[in-house]
Amino acid sequence: MVRISAIFIAVCMALIAASIGAVLYLRFGFKAADAALVALGVLSVLALYNAVAGRKNDRAEVNNQVSSLARGSGDIARQVGEFGRRLSVVESKVETALDKAQNTAQPLATEIEELSRLVKQLAESVAQHDLALARVPEDEQPLPAASADVLAAAANAAEQSGITTPILRKIPAFSGLDRDSVITLIGNAIESQRIDLYLQPIVTLPQRKVRYYEAMSRLNAGNGDLVSAADFLPYAEAGALMPKLDNLSILRCVQVVRRLLLKNREVGLFCNLAGATLTDAGFPQLLEFVEANRAIAPSLVFEFAQSAVRAMGPIEHESLAALAERGFRFSMDNLTDLRVEPRELTERGFRFIKAPAAVLLNRVSASANIHPADFSNLLGRFGIDLIAERIESEATVVDLLDYDVRFGQGFLFSPPRPVRAEALQGVTSEAGKSEPAASNEPTDDVAATARGILAQLARVGAGRH
Numbered sequence: 001m002v003r004i005s006a007i008f009i010a011v012c013m014a015l016i017a018a019s020i021g022a023v024l025y026l027r028f029g030f031k032a033a034d035a036a037l038v039a040l041g042v043l044s045v046l047a048l049y050n051a052v053a054g055r056k057n058d059r060a061e062v063n064n065q066v067s068s069l070a071r072g073s074g075d076i077a078r079q080v081g082e083f084g085r086r087l088s089v090v091e092s093k094v095e096t097a098l099d100k101a102q103n104t105a106q107p108l109a110t111e112i113e114e115l116s117r118l119v120k121q122l123a124e125s126v127a128q129h130d131l132a133l134a135r136v137p138e139d140e141q142p143l144p145a146a147s148a149d150v151l152a153a154a155a156n157a158a159e160q161s162g163i164t165t166p167i168l169r170k171i172p173a174f175s176g177l178d179r180d181s182v183i184t185l186i187g188n189a190i191e192s193q194r195i196d197l198y199l200q201p202i203v204t205l206p207q208r209k210v211r212y213y214e215a216m217s218r219l220n221a222g223n224g225d226l227v228s229a230a231d232f233l234p235y236a237e238a239g240a241l242m243p244k245l246d247n248l249s250i251l252r253c254v255q256v257v258r259r260l261l262l263k264n265r266e267v268g269l270f271c272n273l274a275g276a277t278l279t280d281a282g283f284p285q286l287l288e289f290v291e292a293n294r295a296i297a298p299s300l301v302f303e304f305a306q307s308a309v310r311a312m313g314p315i316e317h318e319s320l321a322a323l324a325e326r327g328f329r330f331s332m333d334n335l336t337d338l339r340v341e342p343r344e345l346t347e348r349g350f351r352f353i354k355a356p357a358a359v360l361l362n363r364v365s366a367s368a369n370i371h372p373a374d375f376s377n378l379l380g381r382f383g384i385d386l387i388a389e390r391i392e393s394e395a396t397v398v399d400l401l402d403y404d405v406r407f408g409q410g411f412l413f414s415p416p417r418p419v420r421a422e423a424l425q426g427v428t429s430e431a432g433k434s435e436p437a438a439s440n441e442p443t444d445d446v447a448a449t450a451r452g453i454l455a456q457l458a459r460v461g462a463g464r465h
Contacts, residue, residue, distance in 0.1 A: 017043035183239035194220040198416035243280035275308035278319035297327030305334040324349035342382040
């Protein structure tokens with residue numbers, strides 16, 4: 001735009017000069033050379049005037065811009081001064097706050113240091129105690145002592161429980177019997193409902209508040225002896241008895257969950273299942289049963305061994321999906337290594353993984369594609385909670401806290417405790433039906449029962465000392 005106006009002014013000055021030259025030549029009789037000189041002089045004067053006028057305007061504009069810059073600089077200087085003043089005030093307040101924090105934290109740091117020393121002493125004492133227990137025959141070892149607050153609560157419940165406490169003795173499993181005889185014995189025990197249900201708590205760490213229970217089976221041999229699951233489950237698997245045993249376990253677990261929820265709706269139950277149950281011909285009936293009890297799905301977790309999860313095929317995955325659609329969650333236990341795919345497990349509905357404390361703490365050989373200290377954080381990113389199991393000493397708990405483990409299970413907190421037969425009233429009558437009902441109204445509190453047993457066994461352990 002400026003260039004166009006300059007061209008226009010130059011054209012106008014040329015026309016004016018040419019007009020004056022033409023008038024002098026034509027009107028006043030000037031010679032052509034003289035008229036041209038006059039026209040050239042007029043053009044020079046006009047050009048000089050235009051240049052002077054333009055420079056004057058430019059100078060005025062520059063002066064205005066300089067004045068504006070001066071005013072802006074003054075404003076900036078004032079703002080910088082105000083900011084400096086405020087920064088000085090903030091620095092003084094921060095120094096005052098730091099001084100107060102140091103004065104407040106100093107006693108706390110001293111107490112933490114003292115607490116660390118006491119914890120270290122406690123860990124050393126427990127380690128010495130465990131070493132001493134290791135030298136004592138296993139049948140003569142006392143039961144682990146419960147914490148004072150649990151014993152206090154258990155003492156009140158024990159008077160009302162009326163429960164006898166059978167002792168699980170270490171016996172040679174099915175000694176003198178061949179394989180077929182053992183399978184027949186287990187089948188008869190399942191048919192006659194001689195599979196007792198035991199509960200072991202899963203607690204939060206470090207608070208040790210009971211958050212879940214795991215249901216465990218014990219086979220009643222009929223002569224007062226109880227056989228642990230580790231002794232009879234291999235025979236049950238060999239005899240294809242696991243689906244029938246799992247159906248009975250689910251029936252009882254549903255009954256226990258209903259009773260637990262009467263007192264505390266935040267407590268859940270883990271129920272162990274075998275992979276064969278998912279492919280059994282009776283699975284549709286089992287699915288109908290859990291469908292009728294889907295209201296308790298958030299509190300009932302079906303648990304599978306790591307080997308069973310790895311051996312699952314399309315049929316098992318379809319059965320898992322059917323259970324997940326009804327709101328049930330899954331857990332994986334009996335880990336022999338930490339090579340897991342958390343994303344795939346999450347997509348299939350797994351929300352818990354149980355790992356032995358010895359595996360997490362690198363005390364046994366276990367192949368893994370991640371350091372055990374990072375295992376809990378890896379699972380947490382995919383919505384899976386890590387539960388450390390088989391915890392038997394306080395020193396193990398102290399080490400696990402450094403691994404960010406939120407839940408723990410083991411004999412340190414409590415051994416498995418039997419559920420009173422009355423707590424399962426109505427289940428045995430339903431067990432023989434192909435489509436069991438879930439309408440039995442609960443009349444007892446299994447949590448109070450377990451606490452009562454804990455108090456009794458704690459007193460037995462104290463007597464052995």
